[in-house]
Amino acid sequence: MLRLERFKNIMSDLVKLIHDTAPSKAIKLMEVCGTHTVSIFRHGIKALLPKQISLISGPGCPVCVTSVNDIDAAIALSKMPEVILVTFGDMMHVPGSNRMSLHKARAYGARSEVVYSPRDALQIASDNSNSKVVFFATGFETTSPLIAATIEEAIERGVNNFYVYSAHKLVPPALRALLSSPDVKIDGFILPGHVSAIIGKAPYEFIASEFTKPGVITGFNSDEILMGIYMLLVQIAANDAQIQIQYSKVVRPEGNPKAVSMIEKYFDVCDAYWRGIGAIPSSGLNLKEKYSHFDAKKIFQIDVKSDTADSTACMCGDVLRGIKTPPECALFGKGCKPENPVGACMVSAEGSCAAYYRYGGATVG
Amino acid sequence: MEEQQLDRILLGAGGGGKLMHELIEKYFVPAFDLGQMMDSAILNIKPGKLAFTTDSFVVSPLFFAGGDIGSLAVNGTVNDLSVSGAEPLYLSAAFIIEEGFLLSDLATIVESMSKAAAKANVKVVTGDTKVVGRGKADRIFINTTGIGLLPDGVESSPLKIDTSDVIIVSGEIGNHGACIMSGRNGLSFTPPLLTDTRPLNGLIKEMLTCSKNIHFMRDPTRGGIATALKEAALASNKCIVIKEHLLPIADQVRGLCDLLGLDPLYIANEGILIAIVDRKDADKLLETMKKHPYGGNSAIIGEVMSSPQGMVIVETALGGKRVVEMQTHDQLPRIC
Numbered sequence: 001m002l003r004l005e006r007f008k009n010i011m012s013d014l015v016k017l018i019h020d021t022a023p024s025k026a027i028k029l030m031e032v033c034g035t036h037t038v039s040i041f042r043h044g045i046k047a048l049l050p051k052q053i054s055l056i057s058g059p060g061c062p063v064c065v066t067s068v069n070d071i072d073a074a075i076a077l078s079k080m081p082e083v084i085l086v087t088f089g090d091m092m093h094v095p096g097s098n099r100m101s102l103h104k105a106r107a108y109g110a111r112s113e114v115v116y117s118p119r120d121a122l123q124i125a126s127d128n129s130n131s132k133v134v135f136f137a138t139g140f141e142t143t144s145p146l147i148a149a150t151i152e153e154a155i156e157r158g159v160n161n162f163y164v165y166s167a168h169k170l171v172p173p174a175l176r177a178l179l180s181s182p183d184v185k186i187d188g189f190i191l192p193g194h195v196s197a198i199i200g201k202a203p204y205e206f207i208a209s210e211f212t213k214p215g216v217i218t219g220f221n222s223d224e225i226l227m228g229i230y231m232l233l234v235q236i237a238a239n240d241a242q243i244q245i246q247y248s249k250v251v252r253p254e255g256n257p258k259a260v261s262m263i264e265k266y267f268d269v270c271d272a273y274w275r276g277i278g279a280i281p282s283s284g285l286n287l288k289e290k291y292s293h294f295d296a297k298k299i300f301q302i303d304v305k306s307d308t309a310d311s312t313a314c315m316c317g318d319v320l321r322g323i324k325t326p327p328e329c330a331l332f333g334k335g336c337k338p339e340n341p342v343g344a345c346m347v348s349a350e351g352s353c354a355a356y357y358r359y360g361g362a363t364v365g
Numbered sequence: 366m367e368e369q370q371l372d373r374i375l376l377g378a379g380g381g382g383k384l385m386h387e388l389i390e391k392y393f394v395p396a397f398d399l400g401q402m403m404d405s406a407i408l409n410i411k412p413g414k415l416a417f418t419t420d421s422f423v424v425s426p427l428f429f430a431g432g433d434i435g436s437l438a439v440n441g442t443v444n445d446l447s448v449s450g451a452e453p454l455y456l457s458a459a460f461i462i463e464e465g466f467l468l469s470d471l472a473t474i475v476e477s478m479s480k481a482a483a484k485a486n487v488k489v490v491t492g493d494t495k496v497v498g499r500g501k502a503d504r505i506f507i508n509t510t511g512i513g514l515l516p517d518g519v520e521s522s523p524l525k526i527d528t529s530d531v532i533i534v535s536g537e538i539g540n541h542g543a544c545i546m547s548g549r550n551g552l553s554f555t556p557p558l559l560t561d562t563r564p565l566n567g568l569i570k571e572m573l574t575c576s577k578n579i580h581f582m583r584d585p586t587r588g589g590i591a592t593a594l595k596e597a598a599l600a601s602n603k604c605i606v607i608k609e610h611l612l613p614i615a616d617q618v619r620g621l622c623d624l625l626g627l628d629p630l631y632i633a634n635e636g637i638l639i640a641i642v643d644r645k646d647a648d649k650l651l652e653t654m655k656k657h658p659y660g661g662n663s664a665i666i667g668e669v670m671s672s673p674q675g676m677v678i679v680e681t682a683l684g685g686k687r688v689v690e691m692q693t694h695d696q697l698p699r700i701c
Contacts (some may be wrong), residue, residue, distance in 0.1 A: 004610050006684065008683070008684070011682075011684075047685045048685055345690075
């Protein structure tokens with residue numbers, strides 16, 4: 001109890017500092033990462049901030065930004081008799097065309113499995129030598145090194161029935177796209193901790209140098225998030241714009257060069273389509289030509305349509321860009337709920353809409 | 366040449382013939398109280414209100430730290446009866462077994478059920494066995510149905526929940542679900558994280574002796590305490606407010622939740638209960654619960670308020686508030 005009291009006192013001092021440092025004008029801070037979004041809700045952080053500070057959620061949930069096209073391709077793969085499609089859990093519920101999902105397709109006989117780690121997919125391939133195991137790989141810079149390491153292990157072990165469908169995305173190009181969009185107004189960025197543990201600080205420097213906006217790489221506990229917000233406010237008050245690291249216990253300025261080299265060894269940067277946002281140049285990863293024998297996009301003849309806009313009524317795009325909050329969408333909580341989502345932001349536990357829906361939107365007075 | 370001793374269950378063992386008879390005689394008769402093995406068990410029950418419940422168990426892995434599907438199948442149904450206020454008396458046990466299932470695993474599971482029934486002081490008096498072809502089931506499924514007697518004057522109902530009632534939880538939350546998840550994913554903890562599966566009828570008997578003002582009890586299994594509390598709030602049309610810092614959570618469960626991005630409020634339990642009680646009895650009831658071997662970590666975690674109706678609100682350690690809803694799908698670990 002003494003520890004809790006001490007923690008509460010420190011937090012209360014930090015909240016007071018935030019109130020004292022906040023500018024009088026309204027400002028918007030974007031938490032880029034979905035894990036931050038959930039943590040902010042779970043700890044009731046919005047209620048502790050001055051009214052003029054809005055926290056808006058960004059495009060940092062890899063489930064939410066996976067395109068309908070990629071979901072359709074994964075569903076098509078899972079329906080192939082020789083294929084076992086393997087992916088991370090939340091991808092099972094993301095709606096593709098006609099609100100079909102991997103989860104629903106499974107009820108009609110498609111084969112898909114949920115794993116916690118790409119290495120589990122390799123084990124499934126080893127255990128099912130008569131099947132072709134396709135790992136539907138989504139995620140940001142945090143997960144792509146793991147996929148690279150899994151391919152390396154597949155080569156070492158001689159597993160020849162393992163394939164990867166890469167729908168990987170890169171965070172910094174998406175932030176550039178947001179900052180370049182005239183209708184997006186963001187005064188500072190709470191930058192993702194896990195992604196930054198891989199890529200370090202340098203890839204974000206353009207936010208400060210080209211767009212004069214501050215950014216703080218922040219951890220996920222309540223005290224870390226409050227500290228990150230305070231560090232942003234100090235910069236805003238001083239009219240300063242730097243990329244700083246609050247999450248120094250995990251993130252080094254240079255990141256994790258070994259993990260980055262693994263990404264570079266197995267993947268090429270490509271243009272990618274982000275659900276709700278559209279095409280962003282150089283924001284995705286495809287397997288290098290050298291490893292095309294692992295590339296499900298090349299091995300399997302999937303009839304891939306070009307990406308189309310999402311459901312017209314769905315505002316995921318505006319939510320992902322921080323222009324609108326989930327409750328402003330006409331479908332929110334009505335036609336679009338976690339049990340039958342229209343937009344991807346309602347699918348992942350870390351999607352903005354799901355977080356708003358699950359945790360009651362704002363705080364309780 | 367000597368015939369090889371079979372170590373797996375055959376499809377024919379579910380066919381009602383000699384193989385099935387041998388299976389029952391060898392594994393089930395010594396473990397359970399099947400009496401004369403008639404088509405029905407004939408039970409002597411005192412006049413009064415009966416509680417009657419059924420539950421099926423399809424857990425994977427079958428064996429986990431501190432328990433297995435067998436102990437789970439007995440304790441789960443015992444606890445469903447117990448939180449209704451009933452004294453559990455008799456269970457049935459029905460098995461759907463996949464062809465090729467290891468007989469040694471069946472023996473372990475049945476022995477575990479026998480021990481759990483003895484511990485809970487209930488009798489398994491009837492049963493059934495079916496064997497399905499390879500690939501037609503996930504190794505073994507067990508259904509248990511239970512009958513219990515409701516003492517006079519005991520009623521656990523959400524309609525009795527009243528403003529200013531106190532919420533008590535009888536132990537650490539999330540241990541069972543976290544144990545299963547760590548088992549599935551090869552995560553180990555020091556000290557090890559054990560399932561909390563155990564019968565709660567002994568603890569509940571002492572609670573009912575201590576207080577006549579326990580309004581509602583629930584064993585928060587799938588969906589965790591969040592779902593159980595939300596159901597109580599909706600059924601009673603009251604608001605339940607929980608203080609996050611009062612929740613008893615093991616460090617290993619906190620660690621797993623941080624690692625995988627899960628919320629302990631939604632993780633399954635198999636050996637704790639939530640009791641909603643009149644405030645005037647809360648302290649003496651908590652004292653009674655803490656003295657029981659299965660209630661040592663009991664804690665008061667919140668209270669009932671009149672509004673906003675049907676809502677569960679968590680007050681965070683920071684003093685913030687958030688609303689708790691039922692989960693839609695199983696929690697899945699984050700991918701970034």
